Amino acid sequence: MITFQNVSKYYDYQAVLKGINFSINRGEMAFLTGPSGAGKSTLLKLIYLLEWPDEGDVTIGDFHIPELRPSKISDVRRIIGVVFQDFKLINNLSVYDNIALTLRIRGWKERDIKSKVSDSLKKVNLRHLSDSFPEKLSGGEQQRIAIARAIVGEPLVILADEPTGNLDPNTALDIIKLFKDINIQGTTVLIATHNKELFKHSGRRVFKLDGGNLIGEEVG
């Protein structure tokens, strides 16, 4: 589903990722770990195309990124759902509209959007907050809304960048459970985190990054 071949990325002539090779299979759930500045976020950015590789090949689904035309960027992003540490919800839109936005962008009809958003909110157990605004919600609730937004378009891949970074340990474990549930439905999930507790005994592959190098792979 996701393949990196000798991928390097430089900022101001300084390598933040060096010759990365790895692949994640369709329907797999994996973790990416390492200390701050290891290159986890940059690696995810190369998948959701906020950054482009300076060297090497990246393949996401059927898209070969180095050959991708700019007009196709949105097509790649539509097969990916991203969950951020700071949630990135739009504060002047209601919970419903935040989630619905993903589908409106894809040109869905309002009637279909309504039922799809409702299903998505049900999956994260927050149907009752449909009319609320993000700023009024707790961190855990906001992250669940962000997950609902990420899954509503039925993406092939879910990327999560430190999704539990702003949450207490119990809420963090709930969020990871939610990702597992999503993965059971067949969605590929890649979570970047420095919190080892999240993947301990998970039985999932864990990729270790340090100083821009992929230093190893183990099963958590």
Added chain:
Amino acid sequence: MLPYIIKSSIKSLYKEKWINLLSIFTVTTSLLIITLVAFVLYNVKIASDQLPERFSIIAYLKDNLSQEDEQRIINTLKSRNEIEGVRLVSKEDALKNLKETMKEASYILEGLDENPLSESIEIRIKKNFVSSSSVKSISEDLKKISGIEDVYYAEKVAEAIYTLKASLQNMSIIIFAAISAGVIFVIYSTVKILFYRRKEEIEIIKLLGATKGFIRMPFLIEGGIIGFLGGVLAIVGILLFYFAVTYRLSIVIPVLKALAFPVEILFFLPAIGIVLGILGSVIALGRLRL
């Protein structure tokens, strides 16, 4: 998708109402100026178009000409290609006309022992010969005909109207271009500000898979709406101006009542506003990295 985009554009216009109102009023003022220029140009055009129909040269005849001489002069005039028609105005008719023109002040003429006015011939020139240079040349030729004392035509008025029309036409093109550029710049700046205020939201929308079209469309609609509302307000402004001129000012200056108003332009103002608005937005978005 489009209903949502329109809805979000209107929402955004309301959210940033002060900056948008400022833009709308600027567009209104600009379109008002364009309309006023068109209004003046339209009336000058009417005046200059009517000029050939009303334009005539008066040839004053020498005193005591015989009927044969008068007929000879009339025949000579009629034979000229540029002349549409001639009419002999007797001394009595001239005095009668003068009295009618003077109205209440005609008593001044009561004490006259004899009619001091000359016989004259009113010469109507064919429309296509009514121009400053050809009228001058005809008038010079007429002076050479024996029996004609003097020739008069409203040289200054004709010249002034033609000059005014030509310079106003040139000026209006410059004014229209300058003001259109101004409107485009105002909307360009407004859209840029609106864009930067929503930058964070746009970044999120991009990550959700929005196309450039989806991101641009609300701004194009916003630019169009600003232009449209500016055009509608300009209509209100110009109607107020017109009624003020024809109903209020015309009491003091009666000639203003004769002013014509190009009603068609009212339909164009919102359309001009929309076109300039969208153009401003396109330029603003074209320079932004989406």
